[in-house]
Amino acid sequence: MNFKDFLQKFQDIERSxxxxxxxxxxxxxNAKRATPIKTDLEVIENAIIDYVVHYVKGWHNTKRDKGRGAEHIKLHLEKGSxxxxxxxxxxxxxxxxxEYLxxxxxxxxxxxxxxxxxxENDEGVRFRIATDKIKGEGLIPPLSPSDEQIISFYSDRNLSQRMEFKNPKVKAYYENTQSQTSILNQAHKRKQK
Structure with missing residues (x-):
């Protein structure tokens, strides 16, 4: 691939x-009802979409503190929430x-x-996105049987306890990463003495 082709591909990805x-x-x-979130950069590059996670407008019921989609997630944008x-x-x-995938x-x-x-980000803040299958509304079926919609996105900021990972692979990954960082820090301190 020459530089011109590489630059064009990079610009196409950036626009996407x-x-x-x-x-x-x-x-x-605003008033948009949904937008696709591509799960793979190669999918974006090739415009072949087999699996898409949709970010939808959704709803939030303040009396029951339940909801899904952007209307529910917006509550987490409030400072101190x-x-x-x-x-x-x-x-x-x-x-x-x-990055997760x-x-x-x-x-x-x-x-x-x-x-x-x-x-978990570099500052130790943990995040979770929950998705669910898109259910057909009346006579309109979902775009694909594998399509998902984001129902919630939040962090462990301002929670009474640190978020525990539900996925054992994620938990093991971050425990391993933390122990490796600790070992490297100890070695660096010994080297400085």
């Missing part, structure tokens, strides 16, 4: 990612999903038909 972020903003704050997330974290939802290959099945994506 900007469109994805615009879609998230329009679903969260339980499960607080930043606008940057919301806009990078697609990147977070793709790069490491863990598939979401964790919660045993009730939903899927869970979990990770």
């Amino acid at each position: 990612l900007q469109k994805e972020k615009r879609g998230i903003v329009n679903v969260t704050f 339980e499960g607080e997330i930043t606008i940057e974290e919301l806009l990078n939802l697609g990147n977070s999903l793709r 790069k490491v863990f290959k598939e979401p964790f099945d919660d045993g009730r038909g939903g899927k869970v994506y979990e990770w």
